[in-house]
Amino acid sequence: MRRLLDRFKYNGLFVKMFIIMVVSIVTVSVTTTWTTINMSERVFMETFSITNSKVIEQIKSSLDSFNYSIVITSNNISQSGSVRSFLTEGDGDSIARSKAYYSMSQQMERFNSSVDAYEVGITVTGVNGRSYASDRSYWPLTDAELRDHPVTAKTLQEPRRLIYQYDDAAHSGNPATKPTVIASKALIDRTDFVYGTMYFSIPEREFRRFYESYTSLGNDVAVLDREGTIVSANRLEWIGQPAADLLQYAEQIEEQGLPYKNVDIMDKDQVVLSEYLTPFDLYVVNLIDKETAIGQLIDTKTIVLSVMAITLATVIIVFVISRRMTKSLTRLVKQISTISKYEFDHHVTVGGSYETRQLAQAFNDMLDELQEYVKELVQTQKQQRNAELEALQQQINPHFLYNTLASVKFMVQRGSKEKAAETINALISLLQNAIGNVSETIPLSQELVNMKNYVFINHVRYGDRIKVNYFIAPDCMGFHVPKLIIQPFIENAFFHAFNNKPEGHIYIMVAKEGDALVCEVVDDGDGMADAPSAGNLLPRPKSKRQLFTGIGVKNVHDRIKLLYGEAYGVTITSEPGEGTKVKIRIPLLKG
Amino acid sequence: MKKIIALLLASIMILSACGANTDTGNGDNAGEAADTSKITIWAWDPNFNIKAMNLAKDVYAADHPDLTVDIIENAQNDIVQKLNTGLSSGTTKGLPNIVLIEDYRAQSFLQAYPDAFYPLTESFKASDFADYKIGPTSVDGKNYGLPFDSGVTGLYVRTDYLEQAGYKIEDLQDITWDKYIEIGKAVKEKTGKDWISLDPNDMGILRVMIQSAGSWYLNEDGKTANLEGNAALKEAFETYKKMMEANIVKIHADWSQFVANYNSGDVASVPTGNWFTPSITAAADQAGKWAIAPLPKLTNNPESVHASSLGGSSWYVLNVPGKEKAAEFLGATLGSNVDLYQKLITDVGAIGTYKPAAEGEAYKAPNEFFGGQEIVADFAKWTAEIPNVNYGMHTYAVEDIIIVEMQNYLNGKGIDQVLTDAQKQADAQIK
Known part of the structure; x- marks a missing residue:
């Protein structure tokens, strides 16, 4: 989790950039696709409606010509005298009947020829109970069934009109009746006497032929009668079904003169076109299922899929490119943040795009300059320190000189010339070393001579109640040490460690310890009550002034650190009544 | 890693899009293969x-x-x-x-x-x-x-009408067409019902008659008309006219009227193929009133048998x-x-x-509708007797000529002239 957050922190720029790009790409592609589909749908619907109104016109005209041939035939039949006598005359004997039926068959064959182009069965029935059918297979009703049929009743209500009606098994009660359209008209003579009825039975499949070729999936045609029954349709399951809502739409279109109407019918979003067929008293209705019709034209699935594929490809490309662009930057940021935490001397890797390269370069330059500056600063400080030390060193305590010289004067007055000369010699040698360049190192053997001179002078001045012993490892004699590094501690021991004790010893020990030279100044004096037990902190100097030079204990510690680093320095341990131990660590210097 | 996953995703999507297309293609092929x-x-x-x-x-x-x-x-x-x-x-x-x-x-x-x-x-x-x-x-x-x-043909008869005219079914077992007409007249006189129903546009009755005598509209070769001088056909024409003149014929114009004539009880007999049985038995109220007699044979033709098709x-x-x-x-x-x-x-x-x-058993079973008559066995018996004729290639072409000439004959044209004219037309037409 933390790692993820870290990653996010470093890749923040990339993530933001990428998210913005993805969101924009997706938005643009979705909007474009949606607009395109919508627009083409609209254009398609307009075109479709125009085309289909033409189609309906065509259906209408072919139905009209069909109707015309029915009308012609019906006129011929009603004007035929032989048909009239066949339907009105008495029964007569077998021969007369045979002749009547034979001539009727000849007649009907002629009438039939005018509707030969269509599958039409003609049936005529007469008041004398006779009937003649050119083809009963389309409408297989017996004469008795025909007499009581609702189609007949309706025909006789309007005897002068040729009316089209629908019949099927459910309507006629005869299970063998297939969906059929019946055109019927009464046969009337001049005295308004109805002597018979004629029926033209058109099987629904024949009626369907007029428009079936114009239909397709989602583009359906249905023919409705005034009662809202579907008389004919290219969808077989619709035939004979009531469709009141469809009729209502058809009537609205007819009344308001609409080109088409968008409706929600049969649970589908459809476009309805309609035309009223005056001679038939039927509506031709064209139903276009938007979803299916447009689905055929616009394969929404494919479009969406390809847009998705393109978008995905773009997103991948954007991902790769922006990743590459931001990766170097991210790396840079990562390196920079680490550097500020740890070291200044590590350069960042220069790479990636021009901008990042320049940035890294600039950063590296800045680092270099910074380092240069720091170095200079350190150098200056060192120099300053040295100058300070030097200054301190130069300040040989005038009291020291005055006291020493006073001691020498007493020796001379007492006549101990030899001792006076020895003391003067020691002083000369001590001063010679102290006044020289403070930054110089001297061999340990030389420092030992200095220490001995100093101790000698002190013995001369204050007596030898404090003994000093030297334990110098012979292999250490050649190593160099900074000047006057041990002297301040000896001075300290002389003047502060034996305030209570009347006498004691100071041990000077130098030995090699690993790669360091360790000098120890140990006394068996009073010890310090206030010395920290851990002992790595230096006690405050007791007096502000040093007795020999300006270099104090504290100075020594700082100086070593400055010169040789943190690993080196001075540690002091002390027990009250037991004494004090000072330990100086310096590197092994070879001059 | 991210890149690889993204690439994989993209290829899966593209592949699946292709997959969808191939599926629809396969569906079409399957439909055709199923047809065999x-x-x-x-x-x-x-x-x-x-x-x-x-x-x-x-x-x-x-x-x-x-x-x-x-x-x-x-x-x-x-x-x-x-x-x-x-x-x-x-x-x-x-x-x-x-x-x-x-x-x-x-x-x-x-x-x-x-x-x-x-x-x-x-x-x-x-x-x-x-x-x-x-x-x-x-x-x-x-x-x-x-x-x-x-x-195979038989003569379906209403036994109740027959009995009213003083006849029994046994009387019809071996009769000629002349006898058939005579009985018809008696039935008409007694019951007022017509004896037979015919369609002036269907000469099936003529074909039944001539086949019973081993003759046909066409010669043995099946290609040339055999009308002029066809004794069986001549007698069939004469018989047909006799029926008409006896005024025992009801006319029908199509199958529906034909069946209705019998189901309504208006007509008493029908010499026709055995496939008419279901139409007769459709009128359940007439059960037991029907019997099937052998087909009458031509009166003057020694070849004629009591069976035809x-x-x-x-x-x-x-x-x-x-x-x-x-x-x-x-x-x-x-x-x-x-x-x-x-x-x-x-x-x-x-x-x-x-x-x-x-x-098989079913062939021997009696039929209750026909008063327990073993009609299938009877038909099977008659089937074996049917004279074999060559129907040839032009039966219906000749029939159309016969239909017209029959009207001429009924209108008074001489029989020989009718057949001669028919022969001429047939020769001209079916060459």
Whole structure:
């Protein structure tokens, strides 16, 4: 989790950039696709409606010509005298009947020829109970069934009109009746006497032929009668079904003169076109299922899929490119943040795009300059320190000189010339070393001579109640040490460690310890009550002034650190009544 | 890593899009491949032929569940028209695998379209079927049609009307057409009911008469008309006119009226093919009032027997893909299944022409509607007596001429002149 957050922190720029790009790409592609589909749908619907109104016109005209041939035939039949006598005359004997039926068959064959182009069965029935059918297979009703049929009743209500009606098994009660359209008209003579009825039975499949070729999936045609029954349709399951809502739409279109109407019918979003067929008293209705019709034209699935594929490809490309662009930057940021935490001397890797390269370069330059500056600063400080030390060193305590010289004067007055000369010699040698360049190192053997001179002078001045012993490892004699590094501690021991004790010893020990030279100044004096037990902190100097030079204990510690680093320095341990131990660590210097 | 995942995702999406397309392609192919396991059959008459074929289909489906049999009902005229249109244009597209053809028309198809039919010689044993069916269904010794229903004729009579006129069914066992007319007159006089119903546009009664004397509209060669000087035909014409003049004939114009005339009890007898049985038995209220007598024979023709045939038909396999399956189907069902023939009798009332089936129980069962008469056995007996004639190629062409000439004859034209004129027209037409 933390790692993820870290990653996010470093890749923040990339993530933001990428998210913005993805969101924009997706938005643009979705909007474009949606607009395109919508627009083409609209254009398609307009075109479709125009085309289909033409189609309906065509259906209408072919139905009209069909109707015309029915009308012609019906006129011929009603004007035929032989048909009239066949339907009105008495029964007569077998021969007369045979002749009547034979001539009727000849007649009907002629009438039939005018509707030969269509599958039409003609049936005529007469008041004398006779009937003649050119083809009963389309409408297989017996004469008795025909007499009581609702189609007949309706025909006789309007005897002068040729009316089209629908019949099927459910309507006629005869299970063998297939969906059929019946055109019927009464046969009337001049005295308004109805002597018979004629029926033209058109099987629904024949009626369907007029428009079936114009239909397709989602583009359906249905023919409705005034009662809202579907008389004919290219969808077989619709035939004979009531469709009141469809009729209502058809009537609205007819009344308001609409080109088409968008409706929600049969649970589908459809476009309805309609035309009223005056001679038939039927509506031709064209139903276009938007979803299916447009689905055929616009394969929404494919479009969406390809847009998705393109978008995905773009997103991948954007991902790769922006990743590459931001990766170097991210790396840079990562390196920079680490550097500020740890070291200044590590350069960042220069790479990636021009901008990042320049940035890294600039950063590296800045680092270099910074380092240069720091170095200079350190150098200056060192120099300053040295100058300070030097200054301190130069300040040989005038009291020291005055006291020493006073001691020498007493020796001379007492006549101990030899001792006076020895003391003067020691002083000369001590001063010679102290006044020289403070930054110089001297061999340990030389420092030992200095220490001995100093101790000698002190013995001369204050007596030898404090003994000093030297334990110098012979292999250490050649190593160099900074000047006057041990002297301040000896001075300290002389003047502060034996305030209570009347006498004691100071041990000077130098030995090699690993790669360091360790000098120890140990006394068996009073010890310090206030010395920290851990002992790595230096006690405050007791007096502000040093007795020999300006270099104090504290100075020594700082100086070593400055010169040789943190690993080196001075540690002091002390027990009250037991004494004090000072330990100086310096590197092994070879001059 | 991210890149790889993204690439994988992209390729999966693209692949799946392609996958969807291939699927729809496969669907179309599957539809075509399925067609070879389907055979289509065309027939007419749902109460008889279609019903019979459905029985055969059920029997076959029990052993061959993977074959789809699609039986389509068409009017006989439509079938004839579609076959002619299809076969003459040389394309068999849209034509069925099996088609029912009336025996009268069979030769005209078989000879006009020699390669259009698939020989069934191997699919069934021709000698197991009634001899008179083999002639019309074969060409040059090859069997193209599987004989189906027997057109064997009988005389259906209303015994109650007969008794009112003082006759019994026993009196009709061996009669001539003249005697038949005489009885008809008596029935008409006593009951007021007509004796026979005829259609002036269908000369079936003439064909029944002449076949009973072993004669036909055409000569033995099946190609030339045999009208002038055809004694049987001449007597048939005269008999027809006698019936008309006796005023015992009710006229009908189509099948529906024909059946209605009997179902309503207006007409007392009908000499016709056994396939009329279901139409008679449809009027359940007339049960027990009907009997079937042997067909009357021509009075003056010694050749004439009490048996004839009218309007039988047979199954043919068209030479289209799936023909082997269709032939196998016919061979396994109507070509050899005795049990199926029993079922045809009990369920449909169809009498086949498969001889081994006559041994079955159903053939011997009495029919209660016909007063316990063993009608199937009777028909089977008469079937064996039917004279074999060659229906030739032009039965219906000649019939059309006969229909017109019959009207002339009824109008007073001399019989010899009528036949001479008919012969001339036929010669001119059928060359």
